[in-house]
């Protein structure tokens with residue numbers, strides 16, 4: 001059983017929200033033209049992400065960031081070959097070429113950057129296989145990452161109106177906090193502009209009003225609210241529907257609720273079918 | 274004779290026709306667009322894929338089921354259909370995320386019109402790659418108070434169950 005689709009129709013931010021709220025474990029495979037990436041999740045958190053054709057190896061990355069000298073990398077690669085099937089990370093840590101914490105921090109950054117770059121994909125096939133677990137190497141696997149910050153940062157890089165419009169079709173919509181955002185909100189890092197908007201969300205003012213109060217552009221406000229929505233902090237609702245004209249015979253529930261007896265007659269009939 | 278209506282909406286191929294066919298006591302009246310109708314479309318004659326089914330409740334009460342596409346250009350249908358409507362079922366093809374956006378537009382359009390009871394039916398649950406109701410709730414961002422009911426429109430019992438779930442929502446809002 002797999003969840004399949006295209007990022008064009010169901011954005012990465014939406015998928016991460018599903019993972020987070022659905023407390024999912026599994027692997028998400030993404031393919032676009034010749035590019036491919038795999039993300040592993042455990043209980044709603046990101047464990048690992050990698051592009052199929054990584055631009056650089058772990059050794060190269062540590063070398064580029066000045067953590068290791070070319071000689072140290074070479075030494076580690078040789079040790080790795082003699083040690084058999086140990087990962088480079090394990091070898092580096094075991095031979096004190098890098099601390100475990102340093103290594104994990106680097107891998108974590110790399111994972112985050114990988115995910116951010118995926119937010120730039122306008123389309124791409126996705127396939128989520130529930131239950132698939134990362135065959136993990138304890139040294140190299142960093143702490144599971146909460147996805148809310150990934151979503152916020154990823155969405156900061158989104159510049160497609162279309163995606164935003166999916167969630168905020170117009171500026172008459174009203175933003176309000178979801179029922180229990182507090183636990184999550186604590187762990188989210190916001191930019192000053194995001195804070196300005198966050199603080200104005202009250203479940204009463206329309207996005208339009210928020211725009212005029214903050215003096216930010218419609219696009220910026222919408223994108224920021226889209227980020228909050230994607231991270232599951234906020235939801236948008238329409239203003240209350242117009243009260244239907246009264247006096248129209250049986251014009252829908254709002255204009256006059258149906259009689260209990262009528263509903264129970266229908267229920268009984270359908271039960272008996 | 275009193276007539277009440279339920280409306281079944283959803284994106285193209287969600288299973289509206291199938292759903293009504295599974296439960297209607299009359300042959301479903303469908304105005305499907307056939308392949309041969311494409312020429313009409315090209316000539317600008319719009320056809321509306323509508324379905325109509327019926328369930329007799331008693332001598333003096335009959336339930337009409339209307340299947341209607343959710344496309345914007347059929348907005349005019351809503352005005353007509355929502356007269357005397359008890360509630361709405363929004364069908365979603367659980368295997369096709371490319372229709373989730375359209376499904377949301379339908380829900381959105383509907384809820385912006387009136388505050389009437391509705392449930393979402395996660396159809397085609399018999400498919401291997403069907404998204405589960407819980408997953409669809411997250412994907413569609415349905416508020417917690419909206420029911421999402423698993424559905425296989427080809428099975429009468431499943432269709433009955435969806436109708437009953439909607440009726441329970443209607444019941445909660447009914448008057449003495």
Ligand SMILES: Nc1nc2c(ncn2[C@@H]2O[C@H](COP(=O)(O)OP(=O)(O)O)[C@@H](O)[C@H]2O)c(=O)[nH]1
Nearest residue numbers: 285286287288289290291396397424425426427
């Ligand atoms: N396997 C399966 N197929 C279904 C189900 N519901 C509908 N279908 C099929 O999906 C296709 C579209 O259904 P239809 O009722 O014509 O969709 P409509 O466009 O919403 O009226 C048809 O081939 C149906 O037989 C279901 O629950 N399971």
Ligand SMILES: [Mg+2]
Nearest residue numbers: 289290305322
């Ligand atoms: Mg049909």
